[in-house]
Amino acid sequence: MSTAEPKSREMFSAKHKARVKSTAVPRDPSYDPSRAWRKTNIQNWEGRKGNIFHRAAFPTSTGICQKTGRKGQANQASNIVCKQEARRPPQETKSGAAFPTRTGAVQCHEALKKQESSSGCQTPNSTMAKTKELSKDTRNKIVDLHQAGKTESAISKQLGVKKSTVGAIIRKQKTYKTTDNLPRSGAPHKISPRGVKMITRTVSKNPRTTRRDLVNDLQRAGTKVTKATISNTLHSQGLKSCSARRVPLLKPVHVRARLKFAREHLDDPEEDWENVIWSDETKIELFGKNSTCRVWRRKNAELHPKNTIPTVKHGGGNIMLWGCFSAKGPGRLIRVKERMNGATYREILSKNLLPSARALKMKHGWVFQHDNDPKHMKEWLRKKHFKVLEWPSQSPDLNPIENLWRELKIRVAQRQPQNIIALEEICMEEWAKLPATVCKNLMATYRKRLTSVIANKGYITKY
Structure with missing residues (x-):
C-alpha cells in the first residue's frame, strides 16, 4: 500500500469530521426547538448507516404561508419533512452529537404548535374568533375624544381599544352620523313593521x-x-x-272595597299587624294536586312510578281544616267534619279562638281577622267583645295565612299519606312544625301587599 493512500484517508476523515461537527445539533439541555429561526437557515443531516435524511424549517413571522401565499407565520406542520422514518435509536457521531430522528421532528412540531397557540398566531387551518362588541358608551367616548383633538393612537391607549377599531368607529361616525350597528344582510322579515304593530295591538x-x-x-x-x-x-x-291564572271573581264593588282597605291601612305600623290573629279554612285532597311537584328524570321515563303522582277519581277524599296564626307563630288547627255553617263556625271560634290567643300570648286589644261576614256572626262577635278587622270580600291575596296553607300542603305532599286518617295526622304534625320566623316575616312584609293592591288598581295581586 502506498504512502499516499493513508494521507488521502486522513484527509477524507478530517473533512467528514468537520462536516458532521458543523451540521450536528448541539446537545444543550437549554436548547428550545420551538425557537424561530430564519427561513433561510435550513440544516440537513445525513447518516451513513441508517440512510436517514431530515430537513426542518423554522419560519419566522415574516415567512410565506404555503396555503395562502401571504406573508405571515406559515404552517409549521407542513415545513417539517421526514424522508424516511428511523427504525433504530439515534446514532452518535465521533464528536458526540446525535443524528435527529423522526421523534425529534415531531417534538419540534408539537413545540411550535404550542408556541403558536400561546402567542395567538393564526394558521391557515384556524378560524378567527368573533370579537366582543364595544358598548355604546365606549363608542361615544371614542367620538368625543376624537372631536376633542386626540389622535387615534392616544384614544387607543387611553381606552384600551385597538387602533383599527378606533379608526373604524370614527369613520362610521363621519359617514353615517352614528356609531350604532348598521342593518346587516339577511332574509327580510315576513311581517312588515306595520303588521307587527297590528298583531301586538290585537x-x-x-x-x-x-x-x-x-x-x-x-x-x-x-x-x-x-x-x-x-x-x-x-x-x-x-x-x-x-x-291563565285562576283567581276569585272580582266585581266593581269588590275592587272598590279592596282599594279602600289598602289605602286606609297603608300607613299602619308593623306593630299593629303583629297584634292580629289571622284565620281561614282550606281543603286538602288525599291524592289531589295540593302543590306542584317536580322530579329529575331521564328521557322517556315520565311513566316510572317514582316520577308520577297517583290520582283517583274525585280526589280519593279530602279534609276541611280551620286554622289561625299571628306574628308569634301558628295557632290551633282543627278538622271541620261537618258542613261549615253559622252554628259550626261559632262553635269553632268559641272552642279555639281564645285558647289560641292565650297560647300566642297576644297583647291586650288584639284584633281578629276572618272573611265570614253574615250579619248574625257580626252580632255574635260583638257580644263576645271581639275586636274584628273590617275585611274586603274576595281578597285571599290580602290574607297571609294563604302562604301558610301552601307551605303546609307542600310538606304534606312530600310525606305522601295513603288514607284520610294519616292525612289528618300529618297535617297536624306539619302545622305544629311551621317556624315562628316565617309567620313574623309575613307580617313584616304586609305593607307590600297593600302597595301592590293600590298599584294594581284594586285587582288581584301576585300574593
Whole structure:
C-alpha cells in the first residue's frame, strides 16, 4: 500500500469530521426547538448507516404561508419533512452529537404548535374568533375624544381599544352620523313593521286571541305566514303564551272595597299587624294536586312510578281544616267534619279562638281577622267583645295565612299519606312544625301587599 493512500484517508476523515461537527445539533439541555429561526437557515443531516435524511424549517413571522401565499407565520406542520422514518435509536457521531430522528421532528412540531397557540398566531387551518362588541358608551367616548383633538393612537391607549377599531368607529361616525350597528344582510322579515304593530295591538286588547286568528287576519291583509312566525314575532315583542291564572271573581264593588282597605291601612305600623290573629279554612285532597311537584328524570321515563303522582277519581277524599296564626307563630288547627255553617263556625271560634290567643300570648286589644261576614256572626262577635278587622270580600291575596296553607300542603305532599286518617295526622304534625320566623316575616312584609293592591288598581295581586 502506498504512502499516499493513508494521507488521502486522513484527509477524507478530517473533512467528514468537520462536516458532521458543523451540521450536528448541539446537545444543550437549554436548547428550545420551538425557537424561530430564519427561513433561510435550513440544516440537513445525513447518516451513513441508517440512510436517514431530515430537513426542518423554522419560519419566522415574516415567512410565506404555503396555503395562502401571504406573508405571515406559515404552517409549521407542513415545513417539517421526514424522508424516511428511523427504525433504530439515534446514532452518535465521533464528536458526540446525535443524528435527529423522526421523534425529534415531531417534538419540534408539537413545540411550535404550542408556541403558536400561546402567542395567538393564526394558521391557515384556524378560524378567527368573533370579537366582543364595544358598548355604546365606549363608542361615544371614542367620538368625543376624537372631536376633542386626540389622535387615534392616544384614544387607543387611553381606552384600551385597538387602533383599527378606533379608526373604524370614527369613520362610521363621519359617514353615517352614528356609531350604532348598521342593518346587516339577511332574509327580510315576513311581517312588515306595520303588521307587527297590528298583531301586538290585537293580543294586547284580547290576550285570548289564538295564533290561528292572527294568521287569518294577516292572510286577509295579503300576508301569508305560519303560526311559528306569529310566535316568533310576539316573542320578539316580549309576549309569551302562558296558562291563565285562576283567581276569585272580582266585581266593581269588590275592587272598590279592596282599594279602600289598602289605602286606609297603608300607613299602619308593623306593630299593629303583629297584634292580629289571622284565620281561614282550606281543603286538602288525599291524592289531589295540593302543590306542584317536580322530579329529575331521564328521557322517556315520565311513566316510572317514582316520577308520577297517583290520582283517583274525585280526589280519593279530602279534609276541611280551620286554622289561625299571628306574628308569634301558628295557632290551633282543627278538622271541620261537618258542613261549615253559622252554628259550626261559632262553635269553632268559641272552642279555639281564645285558647289560641292565650297560647300566642297576644297583647291586650288584639284584633281578629276572618272573611265570614253574615250579619248574625257580626252580632255574635260583638257580644263576645271581639275586636274584628273590617275585611274586603274576595281578597285571599290580602290574607297571609294563604302562604301558610301552601307551605303546609307542600310538606304534606312530600310525606305522601295513603288514607284520610294519616292525612289528618300529618297535617297536624306539619302545622305544629311551621317556624315562628316565617309567620313574623309575613307580617313584616304586609305593607307590600297593600302597595301592590293600590298599584294594581284594586285587582288581584301576585300574593
